[in-house]
Amino acid sequence: xxxxxxxxxxxxxxxxxxxxxxxxxxxxxxxxxxxxxxxxxxxxxxxxxxxxxxxxxxxxxxxxxxxxxxxxxxxxxxxxxxxxxxxxxxxxxxxxxxxxxxxxxxxxxxxxxxxxxxxxxxxxxxxxxxxxxxxxxxxxxxxxxxxxxxxxxxxxxxxxxxxxxxxxxxxxxxxxxxxxxxxxxxxxxxxxxxxxxxxxxxxxxxxxxxxxxxxxxxxxxxxxxxxxxxxxxxxxxxxxxxxxxxxxxxxxxxxxxxxxxxxxxxxxxxxxxxxxxxxxxxx
Amino acid sequence: xxxxxxxxxxxxxxxxxxxxxxxxxxxxxxxxxxxxxxxxxxxxxxxxxxxxxxxxxxxxxxxxxxxxxxxxxxxxxxxxxxxxxxxxxxxxxxxxxxxxxxxxxxxxxxxxxxxxxxxxxxxxxxxxxxxxxxxxxxxxxxxxxxxxxxxxxxxxxxxxxxxxxxxxxxxxxxxxxxxxxxxxxxxxxxxxxxxxxxxxxxxxxxxxxxxxxxxxxxxxxxxxxxxxxxxxxxxxxxxxxxxxxxxxxxxxxxxxxxxxxxxxxxxxxxxxxxxxxxxxxxxxxxxxxxxxxxxx
Amino acid sequence: xxxxxxxxxxxxxxxxxxxxxxxxxxxxxxxxxxxxxxxxxxxxxxxxxxxxxxxxxxxxxxxxxxxxxxxxxxxxxxxxxxxxxxxxxxxxxxxxxxxxxxxxxxxxxxxxxxxxxxxxxxxxxxxxxxxxxxxxxxxxxxxxxxxxxxxxxxxxxxxxxxxxxxxxxxxxxxxxxxxxxxxxxxxxxxxxxxxxxxxxxxxxxxxxxxxxxxxxxxxxxxxxxxxxxxxxxxxxxxxxxxxxxxxxxxxxxxxxxxxxxxxxxxxxxxxxxxxxxxxxxxxxxxxx
Numbered sequence: 004x005x006x007x008x009x010x011x012x013x014x015x016x017x018x019x020x021x022x023x024x025x026x027x028x029x030x031x032x033x034x035x036x037x038x039x040x041x042x043x044x045x046x047x048x049x050x051x052x053x054x055x056x057x058x059x060x061x062x063x064x065x066x067x068x069x070x071x072x073x074x075x076x077x078x079x080x081x082x083x084x085x086x087x088x089x090x091x092x093x094x095x096x097x098x099x100x101x102x103x104x105x106x107x108x109x110x111x112x113x114x115x116x117x118x119x120x121x122x123x124x125x126x127x128x129x130x131x132x133x134x135x136x137x138x139x140x141x142x143x144x145x146x147x148x149x150x151x152x153x154x155x156x157x158x159x160x161x162x163x164x165x166x167x168x169x170x171x172x173x174x175x176x177x178x179x180x181x182x183x184x185x186x187x188x189x190x191x192x193x194x195x196x197x198x199x200x201x202x203x204x205x206x207x208x209x210x211x212x213x214x215x216x217x218x219x220x221x222x223x224x225x226x227x228x229x230x231x232x233x234x235x236x237x238x239x240x241x242x243x244x245x246x247x248x249x250x251x252x253x254x255x256x257x258x259x260x261x262x263x264x265x266x267x268x269x270x271x272x273x274x275x276x277x278x279x280x281x282x283x284x285x286x
Numbered sequence: 287x288x289x290x291x292x293x294x295x296x297x298x299x300x301x302x303x304x305x306x307x308x309x310x311x312x313x314x315x316x317x318x319x320x321x322x323x324x325x326x327x328x329x330x331x332x333x334x335x336x337x338x339x340x341x342x343x344x345x346x347x348x349x350x351x352x353x354x355x356x357x358x359x360x361x362x363x364x365x366x367x368x369x370x371x372x373x374x375x376x377x378x379x380x381x382x383x384x385x386x387x388x389x390x391x392x393x394x395x396x397x398x399x400x401x402x403x404x405x406x407x408x409x410x411x412x413x414x415x416x417x418x419x420x421x422x423x424x425x426x427x428x429x430x431x432x433x434x435x436x437x438x439x440x441x442x443x444x445x446x447x448x449x450x451x452x453x454x455x456x457x458x459x460x461x462x463x464x465x466x467x468x469x470x471x472x473x474x475x476x477x478x479x480x481x482x483x484x485x486x487x488x489x490x491x492x493x494x495x496x497x498x499x500x501x502x503x504x505x506x507x508x509x510x511x512x513x514x515x516x517x518x519x520x521x522x523x524x525x526x527x528x529x530x531x532x533x534x535x536x537x538x539x540x541x542x543x544x545x546x547x548x549x550x551x552x553x554x555x556x557x558x559x560x561x562x563x564x565x566x567x568x569x570x571x572x573x574x575x576x577x578x579x580x581x582x
Numbered sequence: 583x584x585x586x587x588x589x590x591x592x593x594x595x596x597x598x599x600x601x602x603x604x605x606x607x608x609x610x611x612x613x614x615x616x617x618x619x620x621x622x623x624x625x626x627x628x629x630x631x632x633x634x635x636x637x638x639x640x641x642x643x644x645x646x647x648x649x650x651x652x653x654x655x656x657x658x659x660x661x662x663x664x665x666x667x668x669x670x671x672x673x674x675x676x677x678x679x680x681x682x683x684x685x686x687x688x689x690x691x692x693x694x695x696x697x698x699x700x701x702x703x704x705x706x707x708x709x710x711x712x713x714x715x716x717x718x719x720x721x722x723x724x725x726x727x728x729x730x731x732x733x734x735x736x737x738x739x740x741x742x743x744x745x746x747x748x749x750x751x752x753x754x755x756x757x758x759x760x761x762x763x764x765x766x767x768x769x770x771x772x773x774x775x776x777x778x779x780x781x782x783x784x785x786x787x788x789x790x791x792x793x794x795x796x797x798x799x800x801x802x803x804x805x806x807x808x809x810x811x812x813x814x815x816x817x818x819x820x821x822x823x824x825x826x827x828x829x830x831x832x833x834x835x836x837x838x839x840x841x842x843x844x845x846x847x848x849x850x851x852x853x854x855x856x857x858x859x860x861x862x863x864x865x866x867x868x869x870x
Binding site for chain 3: 448449450452453454455456457458459460463467468471472
């Protein structure tokens, strides 16, 4: 269509989400909180963002979803979704983008569901709005989705309320809702933090499975380097709004350059399972 | 907590008003310029040098009667509030700790008390036990005690299940220790709010009863009684009911204002509020010496 | 590398000097038809200075286990021996007497809610001593002398919990459990709410504690968070201890399918794609 810089286009031809030197500031006091985050994400690939609370990882995700909290604004850089800069979108355009191109799941799934409505109806609502499907078709597709996120007995779950489901099941329902409109990018912001480890592994496996089957691009955000390491091709380590380390997962794990990354790795090697499970392959 | 309440302007106003009323109640009879019961030929007189608020239908000095009558109203409302406090708070806190049977019985008792209309009941008690404000107020106090029972029980329940109370129990603390050390501080602010409210309610009840002529023998002056008798002579002295009515309204308003002030400064929210005020005050102090008109 | 056969259960014979011995412990909630079994036939013994990790998922009964040992929940069967005393049939008075000796202490999961918001750090820390009847002045000096061990500074003593960071709060909570110099401390997910730096710091404090001879029971859903400090690991699954053994053995050669799933599920830096298939197989096995 347009002939804007063919050179740049060729290098990121496949990137479905690219973030360029993203800067976010708190307009209340004029302080910059995120100091330049950049990454490219191709379909079927996963990028991980690691950092403690207050490192700016959640703000970065929220900027990509167009849901920055009040006072906060993107003050520099660009976020391109499917080759289109989305930082300056109007609210109505954002509504069209969210769900159908980019979607997200967060920590504490219970707070994202209405306790007085059946969970199936809430997923079906997304399909009815986003895909303009009829009542019957929405129900059928919802049950398919619930099956796709590995919920046993999706018909039963469809008619249940949020309080009847465990944390892991709720997160599956929310993943189903998030992928209902067939987005190309899914952001999982601390989506497994509050769950038991075995359930966390189930959810991570599910995300990997969805990625491999449908070519979904994943952004995985966590405070735990090991969680991110399991699934991601590329890792960004964020500290106080600054990217202190960025590179292929293997590279970051084996040759960490920044002191903070070394601390994150040391935590696992000294106190985690890695103490007893020596890597069998390369050292 | 007293200092925190006084840090708020509304708290200062409420305390000042209530202090004046309390002083009137204590020293009113001595302050009264004339005998409140002495009649004279000057009936329904206008305000003058010797009668600041005029005279009533029997020629008695209105100001003296107001000052003398304040004691009955104040004592009556305090009696309601304190009775309700004692009768409500103790079982309220204990209901959380003393087992299922005690809990069930006290809960049913409060349900019953709530169902009784207290003004009618007070009238009935006076009819049964004879004309006396004390009995009537005691009964009213018992009837409004469910408010205290519920407030203290709810606050205690919230604390009793908290990990820090369990931590104290695990360290070997007794029930008494837990109540003194952890429960009391959390329960006190809501009780103080309820107390201030109840004093206001008590005031309204005393005034209503005396307005109806119940509880006090006729020649003795009360605010409610003054209001009632003044209403009978509206055509001669249309402004007369204003003073007793205003006194009643201002006192009740001050009680409610105090209740609001206590609620505002207690708990987490209260601490945050005061901290922000302190911070702002500090900022102003620091900015004080700066030249005026400086760009900020 | 390790050639010896690994026994599934170990260390029942040291019960004479153990700080805690559970034999055939079972706990039920509810009465009559609503009666649910929460713990069944739990056998566990903890030697002085030993650190045992109790691992289990939500609803496995791990918190109930802790609460039963502390006397907050009544056992419906079996025996609990704390510091040489059989406590299973104790009434409130006997429990209070035992607790006042400060032998067993507990650290809660949520550091914010486990400290009274209206008490200063100094008051919270002094409480267990004051309950024992230690005079106020002596309690204050003992609290001060203790701060170094938990990396807290004296200027924090006058603060309220709301004015502390998450890591500081958890260290205060740990300190409160330690001022009575207990022989056994039970910790419920003590590091789950903390970020990396604070997590390492708290784990370091616990390690030093173990070196001082304090026995620790470390409750968590995550094998990974106890691997660094536990001598032994006990795995609780649906109210039963399905595996007990030395930490290294349990992690390197898990026997029970649930333990194997735990090991394969814990996030590690060196996970292989093959783990995914193994996890699927184990889940199928457990749900069958």
